[in-house]
Amino acid sequence: MTLFTFRGGVHPYDGKDISKDKPTKEYCPKGDLVFPLSQHIGAPAKPVVQVGDRVLKGQLIAEADGFVSASIHASVSGTVKAIEPRLVATGDMVMSVIIENDGLYEAAEKNPDFNENMSGPADIIQKIKMAGIVGMGGAGFPTHVKLSPKEPKDIKYIIANCAECEPYITADYRRMVEEPEKLVEGMRIILSLFPNAIGIFGIENNKPEAIRKIKELVAHEEKMEVKVLRTKYPQGSERQLIYATTKKHVNSSMLPADAGCIVDNVDTIVAVCRAVKEGLPLTERIITVTGDAIADPQNFKVCIGTNLSELIEAAGGFVEKPEKIIAGGPMMGFALFDTNIPATKTTSALLCLTKKASSWQETSACINCGRCTQSCPSLLVPSKLSDFSAHNQTEQFLKWNGMECMECGSCSYVCPAKRDLAQSIKAKRRAILADRRKKQEGK
Amino acid sequence: MNEEFHVSASPHIRSNDTTTKIMLCVIIALLPTTIFGITNFGYKALVLIIITVAAAVASEWIYNKLVHKKSTVNDLSAVVTGLLLALNFPSELPWWIAVVGAAFAIIVVKMLFGGLGQNFMNPALGARCFLLLSFTSSMNNFNCDAYSGATPLAVMRDGGQYNTLNMLIGHTAGTIGETSAICILIGAIFLIWMGIIDLRIPGSYILSFLVFIILFGGHLNTGDLMNFCVGELCGGGLMLGAFFMATDYATSPATPKGKIIYGVIAGVLLGIFRMFGSMPEGCSYSIIFANMLVPLIERWTIPRAFGLKGEKE
Numbered sequence: 161m162t163l164f165t166f167r168g169g170v171h172p173y174d175g176k177d178i179s180k181d182k183p184t185k186e187y188c189p190k191g192d193l194v195f196p197l198s199q200h201i202g203a204p205a206k207p208v209v210q211v212g213d214r215v216l217k218g219q220l221i222a223e224a225d226g227f228v229s230a231s232i233h234a235s236v237s238g239t240v241k242a243i244e245p246r247l248v249a250t251g252d253m254v255m256s257v258i259i260e261n262d263g264l265y266e267a268a269e270k271n272p273d274f275n276e277n278m279s280g281p282a283d284i285i286q287k288i289k290m291a292g293i294v295g296m297g298g299a300g301f302p303t304h305v306k307l308s309p310k311e312p313k314d315i316k317y318i319i320a321n322c323a324e325c326e327p328y329i330t331a332d333y334r335r336m337v338e339e340p341e342k343l344v345e346g347m348r349i350i351l352s353l354f355p356n357a358i359g360i361f362g363i364e365n366n367k368p369e370a371i372r373k374i375k376e377l378v379a380h381e382e383k384m385e386v387k388v389l390r391t392k393y394p395q396g397s398e399r400q401l402i403y404a405t406t407k408k409h410v411n412s413s414m415l416p417a418d419a420g421c422i423v424d425n426v427d428t429i430v431a432v433c434r435a436v437k438e439g440l441p442l443t444e445r446i447i448t449v450t451g452d453a454i455a456d457p458q459n460f461k462v463c464i465g466t467n468l469s470e471l472i473e474a475a476g477g478f479v480e481k482p483e484k485i486i487a488g489g490p491m492m493g494f495a496l497f498d499t500n501i502p503a504t505k506t507t508s509a510l511l512c513l514t515k516k517a518s519s520w521q522e523t524s525a526c527i528n529c530g531r532c533t534q535s536c537p538s539l540l541v542p543s544k545l546s547d548f549s550a551h552n553q554t555e556q557f558l559k560w561n562g563m564e565c566m567e568c569g570s571c572s573y574v575c576p577a578k579r580d581l582a583q584s585i586k587a588k589r590r591a592i593l594a595d596r597r598k599k600q601e602g603k
Numbered sequence: 604m605n606e607e608f609h610v611s612a613s614p615h616i617r618s619n620d621t622t623t624k625i626m627l628c629v630i631i632a633l634l635p636t637t638i639f640g641i642t643n644f645g646y647k648a649l650v651l652i653i654i655t656v657a658a659a660v661a662s663e664w665i666y667n668k669l670v671h672k673k674s675t676v677n678d679l680s681a682v683v684t685g686l687l688l689a690l691n692f693p694s695e696l697p698w699w700i701a702v703v704g705a706a707f708a709i710i711v712v713k714m715l716f717g718g719l720g721q722n723f724m725n726p727a728l729g730a731r732c733f734l735l736l737s738f739t740s741s742m743n744n745f746n747c748d749a750y751s752g753a754t755p756l757a758v759m760r761d762g763g764q765y766n767t768l769n770m771l772i773g774h775t776a777g778t779i780g781e782t783s784a785i786c787i788l789i790g791a792i793f794l795i796w797m798g799i800i801d802l803r804i805p806g807s808y809i810l811s812f813l814v815f816i817i818l819f820g821g822h823l824n825t826g827d828l829m830n831f832c833v834g835e836l837c838g839g840g841l842m843l844g845a846f847f848m849a850t851d852y853a854t855s856p857a858t859p860k861g862k863i864i865y866g867v868i869a870g871v872l873l874g875i876f877r878m879f880g881s882m883p884e885g886c887s888y889s890i891i892f893a894n895m896l897v898p899l900i901e902r903w904t905i906p907r908a909f910g911l912k913g914e915k916e
Contacts, residue, residue: 167909172616327616399910411910484609495610511615519617520609524678525719527622528852529799533859538909541857544901561908569614576620583612 163365164404165390168537170570172393172491173517174366175328179450179457184334186461187474189261193465194246194502195221195232196254200300202228207257213240216268218441221257224289230302231292234259235443235463237266249487249494249501256502259465270439281312281353284436291435292505293442297321297396297425298488300506303432306424307353309417315354316420317406320347320429322363322370323389323396326489329509331446332426334459336363336370343426344377344384346433350424351383357422359384362405366391393491394568398423400537412564447503449475451512453482462503468510469499483515490518491569521578532571532581538564542571542581549588557588565589622719626679628797632790633686633847639786640779644694644747648779652689654698658705659685666714680719684708687727687847690780691840691887693745700738704730720853724894728848728887735887750776756838756877756884767830770837777839784837791846804855805845807866808873809836815874835877840886848887854894861897861904868900869893 198204205222215221215234222232241260245253289304309315320343324332336343347359361378363371365388378384387405389395399410401423408419416423424432427445434440443464450457455476462471468487472478486493487507499510532542540561548557562585571581641649663681667674675681688708692701708730713722722729735742745754754777755765769775773783780787794800813832816822822831836842849855849869856865869889876885 170618172618403909409910411908414910481606482608484611484615486613486615490616491614493613493615495608495613495615497608497610513615518609518615520611521617521621524622524675525721527625527680527720528855528857529625530852530857531620533857533906539906540908541906543857560905561911564908564911573614573616574618574620576618576622576625578617578621580612582614586612 163390164362164387165392166395166400166403166537168535168539168570169392169394169400170535170573171391172327172573174391175450175490176330176333176366178452179328179448179459180330180333182458184338184446184459184461185474187463187466187471188265189236189463189466190470191261191467192241193234193236193238193259193261193463194256194467195234195259195465196246196248196256196502196504197222197232198254199232199248199504199506200230200294200302202226202230202302202305204255205229205232207243209240209257211240211242214238215240215259216266218268218443220441221259224292224302228302228305230294230300231290231441232257233292233441233443235465236261237264238262247498247501248504249496249507251494251497279349279352279436284349284353287436287439288432291431291439291441293428293431293435294505295425296427296431296445296505296508298492298506298508300504303424303428306422307350309415309422312354313356314420315357315417315422317402317422318347318350318354318357318359319401319405319421319423320359320361321396321398321401321423321425322361322367322374323401324367324426325364325391325393325396326491326493326509327393328450328511329448329489330450331448331459331508333367333370335426335430335446336367337373339430340370340373340377342430342433344374344381345437346429346431347384348381349432349436350422350429354422357383360405361386362389362395362401363387364389364391364395393570394537394566397537397566397568399566412566442505445503445505445507447471447507448509449512450509451482451514452517453478453480453512453514455479464503464505466503468501468503468507471503471510472499472512478512480514482512483520484513484518486511486513491573492567519578523579524577526577526579529576531574531576535570535574537568537570538566540565542585543579545588546571546579546581546584549584554588554592557592562589563592622678622680625799626683628794628799629683629847630679630686632794632799633683633690633780635786635789636690636780636783636843637686639773639783640690640694643773643782644749644779647747648694651692651694651696651698651701652686652779655689655692655701655705656682656685658702659688659709662706662709663714666710675719678719681709684713684726687780688730690843691727691731691778693742693747693777694779695744695747696741700734700741704734707733722853724891725848725851725854728844728891731887732891745776745778747776754838754884755834759834759838765834765838767833767837770834781840781843784842787842787846794846800846800850801862803859803862804850804866807863808845808849808870809841811867811870812841812873815871816878819874819878821878839877839884841873844886844890849890849893854897856897856900856904858901858904858906860906861900864900864904865893865897868896
């Protein structure tokens with residue numbers, strides 16, 4: 161069987177065995193739930209409730225503000241305690257709606273206008289928008305916007321991102337193994353929006369069980385197929401996934417839609433299925449609580465807004481003192497200094513690493529060994545780019561294509577001198593983007 | 604939670620490679636030719652190697668102390684430079700010249716330009732050329748207990764025949780590390796297997812050299828193409844240079860295409876020196892020349908980033 165892949169990439173320790181075979185447990189939150197109004201790309205949502213209001217599970221608490229925005233729904237029933245800034249995973253303080261859980265989980269009434277059989281493209285997009293679905297792989301781009309490209313006829317491929325290339329995370333894997341029918345149904349719904357498209361499930365070959373199940377379900381589907389990918393980080397990166405499954409190239413100045421592709425995460429597609437078939441808004445997701453510092457690493461079905469420190473307790477607490485706690489995966493996640501942060505729509509994992517598994521080593525001089533260049537999936541020369549960033553040489557940085565960096569971290573991972581290549585390239589790239597935005601606004 | 608957690612930018616995991624491990628691999632790869640050199644040339648070679656390596660490490664340690672910087676000798680790069688330099692010496696070289704060479708290599712070529720990774724030419728080769736110019740007769744004295752006089756290349760230049768099997772195994776006169784092509788190849792295969800070097804530089808160096816000398820009919824003197832090619836390849840410092848000197852990270856291009864251009868330039872230069880130069884050897888000079896051109900080569904060969912060929916306006 162040929163394995164599809166891309167150039168570059170690294171092979172970190174997989175870390176998935178400790179959590180991948182345990183069934184996902186539903187977790188009922190104990191404390192208050194915090195809903196940051198900005199947990200997606202685009203304008204923050206506007207609250208439609210006030211302090212003191214009683215809300216029900218699934219009720220709209222904040223509405224999308226503009227086209228590129230997403231609405232937010234309560235994941236439990238209770239009372240709105242406050243609307244104030246709260247700490248989130250990135251370290252920012254973001255305005256949030258805080259709900260006190262009454263433990264009843266009383267569901268809101270279904271929208272009387274909801275009709276399962278309304279299935280024209282406009283209806284489907286509307287249902288997805290009403291459900292507040294965003295890209296749950298981590299970026300949080302509003303899905304109803306992603307599924308509304310300028311020319312739907314030009315979309316040839318709908319690619320389900322089943323790669324889950326970050327080490328340790330098994331949330332998407334459990335979803336594929338436990339609810340594959342919803343994934344396939346969600347793909348069917350999305351395909352109905354694009355008459356010329358076929359659906360591809362891109363799954364890494366370290367997930368044989370998931371491959372088997374999805375292959376079974378799409379065996380008789382004309383418009384869907386499974387493509388098995390070589391396990392490598394960052395296979396789940398949009399550009400590498402598109403290249404591996406369709407051989408098309410996408411660069412930083414293009415959207416995947418320009419190449420006729422749309423890529424969506426597993427959880428996002430399942431959420432689409434539930435929104436369109438059952439009218440359920442996005443109020444929960446699977447989070448992997450894992451790492452060698454955790455006693456019982458496993459996956460939980462978590463209500464959006466749950467305090468992450470509760471999940472640590474639910475997974476048996478620490479078996480060893482953790483050196484680092486990361487929201488997300490070890491390659492691109494955010495290191496936390498406080499675990500009292502809420503689970504958002506884009507939180508995929510809580511990773512607790514001991515000193516042995518995480519890494520801090522002293523940085524030494526670049527010896528120009530070229531490992532970073534060999535591993536860069538964007539085919540850049542990170543050692544040079546990092547140098548330009550350190551010396552503030554913007555022109556050279558642009559000449560050596562620094563803007564194509566997708567911030568995957570492969571370069572830093574592989575560097576024998578333990579240099580912070582990814583960090584300096586990220587900083588320079590974002591400085592340049594911020595400059596460009598300022599100039600545009602100045603005009 | 605009262606506990607403190609370590610916070611830093613992603614990625615939060617790293618591979619197990621370190622600079623020191625890489626240097627150690629290079630030292631291990633040099634062991635076959637080092638051991639062979641000692642057995643071929645005797646105990647004087649061993650003493651010379653030890654003195655040179657010690658002088659290199661000491662020079663780096665002393666320099667760091669003088670400029671109040673942290674000691675860097677633990678990364679083993681000085682050991683590698685010292686060893687490579689020693690392998691470029693004739694076994695009869697006076698010990699004090701070896702010490703001067705090691706100090707020049709480390710202090711002038713490496714540390715004064717910024718230390719590890721910042722040297723603009725290969726330190727061992729730079730020191731070798733400095734010594735060749737300053738102490739020409741000592742550096743060219745290949746008479747020793749085991750062998751007399753001329754190196755194989757000198758013999759071939761004068762039109763004589765040389766036993767190429769001896770050249771492959773290494774039972775010839777020459778510098779300590781360059782005589783045995785087979786030992787060098789064993790080390791090179793180890794380095795390639797460990798992923799430390801790839802074939803771009805040695806391959807383009809050797810191939811372009813071969814093409815050049817065949818084009819210019821060097822084999823017509825002796826009439827035997829195969830013997831001639833093997834002789835030219837095993838003679839002089841070509842093998843050691845192609846796999847261990849030209850591939851030095853700091854002085855070779857960072858870009859994949861650049862590596863090939865670099866190898867070709869060095870190969871053609873070596874061809875010119877061997878065919879038309881006044882000395883039978885030219886490997887060191889060809890590599891140093893190519894080292895100088897590396898910044899320019901890198902600028903010519905900026906890789907095209909992923910997806911930029913499919914750019915839509």
